[in-house]
Amino acid sequence: MTSTLLRLGLALGVASLLFALPAVAQGESGLRVGAAAPVVTVNDLDGRPVNFGQWIGKKPVLVEFWATWCSNCEELLPRLREAMKAVGNRMEFLAVNVTVNQTPERVRRYLQEHDVPFRILYDDKGTSIRAFQAPATSYVVIVDAKGRVVYTGVGGDQRFEPALRLAAGIND
Amino acid sequence: MRPLHPLLLAALVGAAGLPGLRAQDSAAGRPAAVLVSGPREGDRAPDFSLAWASRDTAGAVPWFSLSSQRGNVVVLAFYPRDFTSGCTAQMKTFTEQYNDLFGEDVVVVGINADSLETHQRFAQSLGLPFRLLSDPKQEVSKKYGSADQNGYNRRTVYVIDRKGRVAYTNLRFGALDPKAYSSLKAAVSDARRN
Numbered sequence: 001m002t003s004t005l006l007r008l009g010l011a012l013g014v015a016s017l018l019f020a021l022p023a024v025a026q027g028e029s030g031l032r033v034g035a036a037a038p039v040v041t042v043n044d045l046d047g048r049p050v051n052f053g054q055w056i057g058k059k060p061v062l063v064e065f066w067a068t069w070c071s072n073c074e075e076l077l078p079r080l081r082e083a084m085k086a087v088g089n090r091m092e093f094l095a096v097n098v099t100v101n102q103t104p105e106r107v108r109r110y111l112q113e114h115d116v117p118f119r120i121l122y123d124d125k126g127t128s129i130r131a132f133q134a135p136a137t138s139y140v141v142i143v144d145a146k147g148r149v150v151y152t153g154v155g156g157d158q159r160f161e162p163a164l165r166l167a168a169g170i171n172d
Numbered sequence: 173m174r175p176l177h178p179l180l181l182a183a184l185v186g187a188a189g190l191p192g193l194r195a196q197d198s199a200a201g202r203p204a205a206v207l208v209s210g211p212r213e214g215d216r217a218p219d220f221s222l223a224w225a226s227r228d229t230a231g232a233v234p235w236f237s238l239s240s241q242r243g244n245v246v247v248l249a250f251y252p253r254d255f256t257s258g259c260t261a262q263m264k265t266f267t268e269q270y271n272d273l274f275g276e277d278v279v280v281v282g283i284n285a286d287s288l289e290t291h292q293r294f295a296q297s298l299g300l301p302f303r304l305l306s307d308p309k310q311e312v313s314k315k316y317g318s319a320d321q322n323g324y325n326r327r328t329v330y331v332i333d334r335k336g337r338v339a340y341t342n343l344r345f346g347a348l349d350p351k352a353y354s355s356l357k358a359a360v361s362d363a364r365r366n
Contacts, residue, residue: 126350130346
């Protein structure tokens, strides 16, 4: 009896630690690959609500968290444009402005000066930032048609293309 | 009814929240847990002394000591690394919204394991109006439950009131989260009034 209790006790103790530890790193590293993508509603630049549920689980989705002052995002932009051209309407591209040090006017000015063909959202409540655990601007999340996260990455030189081709069903 | 075996009891207590583990809402709004061993709100803030750099200088004396700031509201911002995207976003926001978030009489310091030279370059690159403290062995970061196992800090923020007590903690500060900044602003404002 004592040894059973001992084993159970140790198992529970270890389980409690395992439960606790991964969450420490998650805050800075983004969503886990394989996790279900969160379904959230975020406003666009005109304040109209946009529900991610219209795409998540129905078609592949690429979400980028960006800001006008983010040099990594600017570095990433041409490759995202290329990717969008390659996959066409097989995938939804959402560019979520993080609104930190931003105004809608500043974002609009930026869009006039840069060719950003994605659906632009303005997350002034931080809903998607928290739900997607966005650690930094230039954070890209690719979600497959089943609504599962298949890629996360940060930085201007991140290699998202293989996961994007896979999620979009492009065989080359 | 027989009393629970001490080991089982210990494990159940552990599962509910080991000493040093405190439940906190996760980024996705689900219950999660983070490893926390820092002071809680109302506790006396552990004193420390660290070398610092600013955009103008590195390694000047005296070192920054928390106890010497008694009478001021102090914001301790533990963050992972200089020159990374999340940290740049956070420090840029602190800089651009300094007066709105803090006010001129508040003492803000950033803390991580980076060297004073790196700190000075980072402070210069963003024009930071506050000091960055170097905690190479993460001794202070550990006291505040902010040291990661990889040698980097987790992103946490503490507000220390004029009497040296912890007035506010955010143990998972979201560098891109507008709510994190508004909550910090409110906490600083409260601490300044008291």
